[in-house]
Amino acid sequence: MRVFKFGGASVKDAAAVKNLVKVLKEVGYENTLLVISAMGKTTNAMEEVVNAYFKNKQEIPSKIDEIVSYHTGILSELFENKQHKIYKDFKVLIDEINGFLVWNKSPNYNFVYDQIVGYGELISTTIISAFLKEIGITNNWLDVRHFIKTDSTYRDTTVNWEKTQSNVATINKKVLNITQGFLGSDDNNFTTTLGREGSDYTAAILAYCLNADSVTIWKDVPGVLNADPRYFKETQLLNSISYREAIELAFYGASVIHPKTLQPLQRKEIPLHVKSFINPLDSGTTVGKGVKIEPEVPCFIVKKNQVLMKLSSLDFSFMVENNISEIFKLFHEYQIKVDLIQNSAISFSVCIDNKFGGLEELLTQLKGKFKVVHHTDVSLYTIRHFDSKALESLQNGHEILLEQRGKETVQLVVK
Incomplete structure (x- = not known):
């Protein structure tokens, strides 16, 4: 049993959907669950x-028309x-969106967000399931909302x-x-979402519950890189890393793996592969138990559009437990x-x-x-395994x- 996750870039147009089929034919799709963004x-x-x-509200029809036109x-390219x-x-799915916008009475932005935004995944999986059947690949379409149950913290929910x-x-x-x-x-039975980029987490949840042999995340990069190529030059592929290291990278904001994804996989020691949907037979990156980072190079992570605050007491008294709590x-x-947090006797920076x-x-x-x-509008840079050059x-x-600065990690907030 394998779980494959395909992100938005891997299904962005008809050519990408056809490439997904090519990937499945090259690596096999028996006993496989596809999680699609x-x-x-x-x-x-x-x-x-x-x-x-x-x-x-006058802009709603034109915004929905853009979505309809795109899909x-x-x-038209997939179905003659x-x-x-x-x-x-x-x-039917588009009518459901319009219907919700008419009958909804809730003023809660996060609730409305989850009920509407989730239709992106419902549409993509409906199209891809139908296309696979059209070309002779039998499959079973599942509504994940019937399986993953959560609390009602919309946009950042917790799994039951x-x-x-x-x-x-x-x-x-x-x-x-x-x-x-x-x-x-x-x-x-209202729709909830697991946070942006939560599809990786979905794959991990389902793999954990199904006792899957592995999870593969298919990306437009060769695997886990030591830095985001959008912001850094001369990036390197990490051939292997441990769950612990991957969790550290995810915690600090590495965008390749969702922060919550690794925890359920680690509990059952389910290997995670991050591979290229452009070159699916390449080895990519393997995340597993007790695997050292290879090669041993500094790893760079950046979070943009952050806010740095410095707080201090009005009477210059110590910033202690009661203030911080x-x-x-x-x-x-x-x-x-x-x-990030940092405190001194009379100030607390975050x-x-x-x-x-x-x-x-x-x-x-x-x-x-x-x-x-x-x-x-500050940026938070993190370097794991830093050296003086990095x-x-x-x-x-x-x-x-x-x-x-710590033993293995340094963080810089820069303007």
Whole structure:
């Protein structure tokens, strides 16, 4: 039993879908479960629909038309018969989006987000399942929301492992199954999402519950690189890394592997392969138990659009447990993700991610009790296994706002 995850780039157009078929034919698809993301930048397009719903409802039809046009273009290249059932199935999904936007009464942005954005995955898997059947590859389409059960923390939900395990156990492992990444459902059967890039996590959840032999994440890069090629030059492929090292890299923000993906795999020692869908027979990167990082090179990670805060008490008293616990309570309340902390006797510095938009309200609360200085639009760089050359490469040309150094890891907040 294997679990394959294909991301948005691997199914972005008709040619990419046909390449997915090529990958399956080259590596085999017996006893395989496919976890598939939304096509291309569909998630971004769905987010624009949600934003229009809250800010300017007149824009909704044009935003949805863009989504329809994009997918219709892919359909027309994959299916010669314009009367194929897939066109009706696609229309049903679009009608469901429009229907929700009409009847919804909830003012909760995160709730609406999950109900709308998840249609990207439902559409992509419906199209790909139909195309595989069209070319003679029998498969079983599954609605992942019937299997992965969660709480109701929309956009960043927590898995109910007991219910999920019970549901997943009913899946027939002897056929080719196709399902969605990113999605789950709560006790009221409303759609929930596992966080952006959560399709990797979906693959790990299903692999854990199915006792799969392996998980393979198919990417447009050769495997796990020591740095993101969008931001760094002369990147190197890591042939192998341990679960621990991969979890460290994911924790600090490496974009190749979702931070939650590795934990369920590590518990059952299920190997994770990160491979290229362009060259599927290449070895890629293997993540496993007790495997050393190879080659041993510095690994660079960057998080953009961060916020650096420095807080100190108004009366110059020590920043101790009661102050810090109060600060973290507010972080939790406003869904602020903390990426780095550093404290001294009278100050507390923290680098945060404002992805849920609670910063302004948070600052208002904090300024009532603390002196607050903050910098927006900063970048957090992390170097694992750093050496002097790697450190110098980041220090040159940047204004260093904060540095934190450990035995194996150095972090720099730069402007």
